[in-house]
Amino acid sequence: MRRALLPGLAAMAVVSCTSVPLRDRLEAYLDTVPAVDTHDHLAPFDRLPAFVRTERGRGMNLAALWRTSYFTWVHPLEPWKPGQRFADWWALAKDDFDDARATTFYRYLHGALRDLYGVEFDRLDDASAEALDRRIFENYRDPAWVSHVVRERAGIELMLVDPWWDRLGFRTAWPFEVLVFNVTPLIRGFHASEFKKPEDDPYAWAQREGVDVRSLDDYVALLDRLFRRAKEAGAVCLKTTVAYERTLRFEDVPAERARKAFGRPRGEVAPEDARDFEDYVMWRLVELSARHELPFQIHTGDARLEGSNPLLLLNLIRAHPGTRFVLFHGGYPWITETAAILMRHSANVWVDSVWLPTISDTAARRGFHEWLDVAPSNRILWGADGHHAEGIYGATKLTRRCLADVLAERVERGDLSESDARRIGRQILRDNALSLFPSLKARVRNP
Numbered sequence: 259m260r261r262a263l264l265p266g267l268a269a270m271a272v273v274s275c276t277s278v279p280l281r282d283r284l285e286a287y288l289d290t291v292p293a294v295d296t297h298d299h300l301a302p303f304d305r306l307p308a309f310v311r312t313e314r315g316r317g318m319n320l321a322a323l324w325r326t327s328y329f330t331w332v333h334p335l336e337p338w339k340p341g342q343r344f345a346d347w348w349a350l351a352k353d354d355f356d357d358a359r360a361t362t363f364y365r366y367l368h369g370a371l372r373d374l375y376g377v378e379f380d381r382l383d384d385a386s387a388e389a390l391d392r393r394i395f396e397n398y399r400d401p402a403w404v405s406h407v408v409r410e411r412a413g414i415e416l417m418l419v420d421p422w423w424d425r426l427g428f429r430t431a432w433p434f435e436v437l438v439f440n441v442t443p444l445i446r447g448f449h450a451s452e453f454k455k456p457e458d459d460p461y462a463w464a465q466r467e468g469v470d471v472r473s474l475d476d477y478v479a480l481l482d483r484l485f486r487r488a489k490e491a492g493a494v495c496l497k498t499t500v501a502y503e504r505t506l507r508f509e510d511v512p513a514e515r516a517r518k519a520f521g522r523p524r525g526e527v528a529p530e531d532a533r534d535f536e537d538y539v540m541w542r543l544v545e546l547s548a549r550h551e552l553p554f555q556i557h558t559g560d561a562r563l564e565g566s567n568p569l570l571l572l573n574l575i576r577a578h579p580g581t582r583f584v585l586f587h588g589g590y591p592w593i594t595e596t597a598a599i600l601m602r603h604s605a606n607v608w609v610d611s612v613w614l615p616t617i618s619d620t621a622a623r624r625g626f627h628e629w630l631d632v633a634p635s636n637r638i639l640w641g642a643d644g645h646h647a648e649g650i651y652g653a654t655k656l657t658r659r660c661l662a663d664v665l666a667e668r669v670e671r672g673d674l675s676e677s678d679a680r681r682i683g684r685q686i687l688r689d690n691a692l693s694l695f696p697s698l699k700a701r702v703r704n705p
Contacts, residue, residue, distance in 0.1 A: 280669060280676065285662035288683045292415035294691035294698065297438075297497075297555065297586070297612045297641030298650060300408075300419050302431035303401040307423075308646050311340040318398035318646070320391040321347050326645045327367045328616060333358035344391045348384065355379075362656070366616045370652035374411065407647035409434060412654040415688075415702055418641070418695075420497045424457045426484070428491035436698065439488035439552065441543055442498045444481060448519040448527065448535045460484065474513060474520045478542050485550045494695040495584070496547055497555040500540075504533075505565030506558065508540040508574060541574070548580035553694055555610065556583060559590040560617065567592050568599055575603050582694065583607045584639065588614040588625040596625075601632035608694060609633075611686075612641030615656040622657075626664040626686075635682045636690050661686060 278286070301307060308326040312319050321338040329335060336351035358364045359380065368379050377390055397403040408414050418436045421427065425440040443458040453459035464471050464480050471480050500506070516538035518531040547554040558568040568589040575583055583603075588611050589596030600609050609629055615622035629638050640657050644650035665679035674682070692699050699705035 281662055281666035283676070284666050284669075284679055284683065285658060287680050288658045288662055288687060289413060291413070291684050291687045292703065293413055293640075293654065293687040294702070295414045295417040295641050295650075295654070296584075296610055296639045296691055297643050298417050298419050299422060299643070299645050300404070300417065300432065300435070300650065301421075301423055301645070303404065305423060306398075306646060309398075310338055312395065313341060313343055314395055317395050319344065319395050320387065321351065323394060323646060323648055324367065327649050328363040329355075329358065329361075329367065332361050332363050344388055345384070348387050348391075352382075352384075352387065362616055362619050365619075366652035366656050367649060368652075369655055370648040373655070374407065374648060374651060404647045405432070405434070407651050408432075412642075412651045414642075414650070414654065416691075416698055417650075418494065418691075426457060426460065426463050428488055428493065430492070436695075436701075437488070437491055437493040438495055438497045438555070439485070439493040440497045440499075442500050442503075444484070444543065445498070445500055445536050445539050446503075446532070447477060447539065448532065449521060449523050451523045472521075474517050477520065477539075481539070481542060482546060482549075485546050485552065489550055489552065492697075493552065494697055495553045495555055496543070497557075498543075499557045499561070500536075501557045501559075501561035501566040504536065504562070506556070506567070506570040507565070508537045508571075509534075510541055510573070510577065511535075511538040513538065541577075544574055544578050544581050547582070548578060553582035553584050553608070555586055557586045558596070559587050559592055567595060569595050572599065575599070575607060579606050581606060584610050584694075586610050586612055586641075587617070588622070588629075590614055590617055590621055590625075593621060593625045593628060597628040597632050600629060600637060604633050604637055608637050608639055608690070610639040610641060611657065612639070613643040613653070615660045616643065616653045619656055619660055622660045623664050626660060627668075630664070630668070630682070635685050636693065638686045639690050639694070640686055658687070 308318055308322040309316055310319060310322045324335055335354050336347060338347055371377055371379050375390055375393060416436055417434050418438050420438045420440050422440060430437050443453060444460055446452050447460055450461040456462050460480055461471060469480060471477055511534045515534045519527045519535040544554060559566050568585050583606060585596055588609060596609055600607055611622060611625060614625055642650040642653035644653050661683050665683055668674045669676055669679050692705060
């Protein structure tokens with residue numbers, strides 16, 4: 259992948275030569291676009307979840323890179339034992355990749371290791387694997403490695419980060435980071451005992467602020483206060499992953515039903531009353547999203563499959579035309595359903611391809627084609643959804659490659675001019691995010 263943020267004239271020289279195949283010209287152009295990544299989980303350097311205890315001390319190693327990639331979602335991997343010798347782990351782990359080499363969850367990190375370290379992971383011998391492990395450990399002695407990969411190698415100018423490790427801290431750690439307000443735990447906040455982590459606990463936050471929360475109305479007022487604090491801290495949107503916990507169908511529940519659960523621990527609450535409370539709060543969050551002009555990113559698809567179809571959100575979308583909904587992951591596997599929602603509700607719905615190229619680049623190509631078929635190109639976004647620099651780079655590269663494939667095909671069949679294709683690629687990688695989150699324009703070089 260070419261270095262991003264090339265000077266304008268040099269970039270044009272790279273991409274304008276007609277002797278270069280169209281598809282390669284488009285990818286070369288997309289590589290020069292300083293991207294705005296709408297979703298990642300890049301923790302502060304000292305809190306990176308991949309750090310492990312090695313024979314050299316605490317840090318990152320090859321085992322940790324793979325463990326905190328998405329590879330283990332589709333295939334088991336020999337666990338790392340704290341403090342063990344790399345050679346002992348590698349002897350047990352090196353064959354664990356064989357049956358999963360065709361999966362995209364393997365290929366995206368394989369490509370990152372090739373581009374960033376100059377190795378073909380498929381063909382590593384024992385000595386080369388140990389050398390790679392040492393290089394990874396040395397790189398992660400300094401946070402400058404992460405910044406270099408994100409900014410210079412992946413070509414990401416700004417990155418929206420969902421801080422799942424500190425949802426109510428409203429802090430950022432990286433100079434390219436943009437704050438996201440993760441509201442997932444708030445949905446189930448009928449009692450303080452629902453929160454096992456103080457970082458997620460709105461009641462603890464309220465106590466620190468000197469705010470009493472004694473009723474359902476107090477709780478809703480607390481939500482509004484949290485929204486205001488998040489926005490003051492620079493948050494540009496909301497995010498929820500509630501699809502991992504329950505269905506995405508939220509009914510319009512009256513307050514009197516929601517009050518049945520408030521102030522009572524789960525053991526004293528009937529399941530239907532807990533669900534009513536969650537439904538009621540979700541509708542309030544959607545209303546607050548519009549009031550505070552914070553678009554709402556919602557994880558759809560590939561969670562609890564029986565309840566994560568984005569079609570389940572239609573009642574919320576229809577009832578709240580002032581809320582800007584961002585449907586994550588293209589709704590995978592419901593890509594066509596997501597396209598239909600986008601077509602019918604393009605005034606207040608965006609589709610985000612985040613994670614989809616990493617799940618399946620085949621599905622991502624189909625998604626980009628379908629979304630471009632049925633909706634304006636200014637309604638499509640992207641994100642890397644990674645936890646470390648190598649994963650972010652690999653996901654970014656796959657996204658650019660998928661876009662180049664799709665746009666080249668549409669030019670070759672006569673649907674677009676090459677200049678149209680470039681414009682659409684730039685919209686998806688950058689311009690659409692700047693339009694949806696306009697405060698970001700003050701933070702980029704060329705808004």
